[in-house]
Amino acid sequence: MRWKALPRSLDPQARQLVVELRRLKDHSELSLTSLQAKTPFSRSSWERYLNGNAPPPRVAVEALARMAGADVTPLLALRDAAEENWAAAAVTSAESGSAARSEARSVGRSAGRERDPEPEIRVAALSLAAGALLLSAITSVLLITAPWREPTPETGGAGVGKYTCAYARHGDQLFAGNSATTSRLVMRNATGPDAAEVQCLLLRHKLSPGEVDGYFGARTEAEVKRLQRQDHVPADGMVGEQAWALLRHVD
Incomplete structure (x- = not known):
């Protein structure tokens, strides 16, 4: 199957996840129609997942890994990290939309419309909530994608950190x-x-x-x-x- 180019907006982890899912799909030799028949997800849903247009559910990743005979654990870890980034991007988009709407209201008021402070309060609250969600998503990504960064005392042998090589x-x-x-x-x-x-x-x-x-x-x-x-x-x-x-x- 000739795959479409992935969206440029995909972050590295989401891109890697989609690439791995494509490899498994090719390895399994299953068509999108076969995936629809063997899983709870439609052909169009699989097209979105495999083209990077939507984050695949955990159940979809597990099903594809099972059919391809692959270990699902690293795939799920990659999928969870990618989903956090997708969520963060969605929050950023929402914030941008709120800012644009706020600017449009400001322009309208400067043209002589009556000042209404209540919408400003709602926009501020939305921005604060979105910022908190974005910070939480970024923190989760760091915890998932960089657990090896935590300092751990060397335990001897040929290894570094908590792992050693005892041949x-x-x-x-x-x-x-x-x-x-x-x-x-x-x-x-x-x-x-x-x-x-x-x-x-x-x-x-x-x-x-x-x-x-x-x-x-x-x-x-x-x-x-x-x-x-x-x-x-x-x-x-x-x-x-x-x-x-x-x-x-x-x-």
């Missing part, structure tokens, strides 16, 4: 002590033990994902792609069953 070999597979998965999908903006395990294993392959902080950022993604290119497999930067096999393999 152990089991047969021809290598484990770093953070996660034992061999198939769970881990991708850009994922956080937690699976992401830390990826970073530790990248280090053992003499790659440079940066600090072992449990955040699958741009640097970690770039090194996953590098490993995939070295082994001549599609370099999509996502760690699924095939990439886990590469990371855990030991000679």
Whole structure:
């Protein structure tokens, strides 16, 4: 399927979410009509979600991940962060509309209309409420998207922060002590033990994902792609069953 260009107004996290959902849709080989038949959402709703025109509900993300055989946890984290940004943008738009209406009333009064103070009070209250909502949304985004920024004392070993790399070999597979998965999908903006395990294993392959902080950022993604290119497999930067096999393999 040939995808439309995403709206320029999308923030980076919303854009990344839509890109990941498109990948899963392509991987599942389901058409929009099939998605309508297999989920509670219409074909037009899926078009809006996959073109970045509306935030997808959690149920929609879970359904698509299930049909594509992907781990839904990092997708939901990305979706929640993106939804906060969508909400913040909506509040900003509402504030802009209120300011425009207030300016129009001021122009009308200057033209000789009778002064009516009551509408001004209502606009001020709306602006204050919108500002509080916007501050709350931005704070939530920071808490969701940057949990790794909190200072944590080093716990020793090869890791930094709360994660360490305690390598152990089991047969021809290598484990770093953070996660034992061999198939769970881990991708850009994922956080937690699976992401830390990826970073530790990248280090053992003499790659440079940066600090072992449990955040699958741009640097970690770039090194996953590098490993995939070295082994001549599609370099999509996502760690699924095939990439886990590469990371855990030991000679």
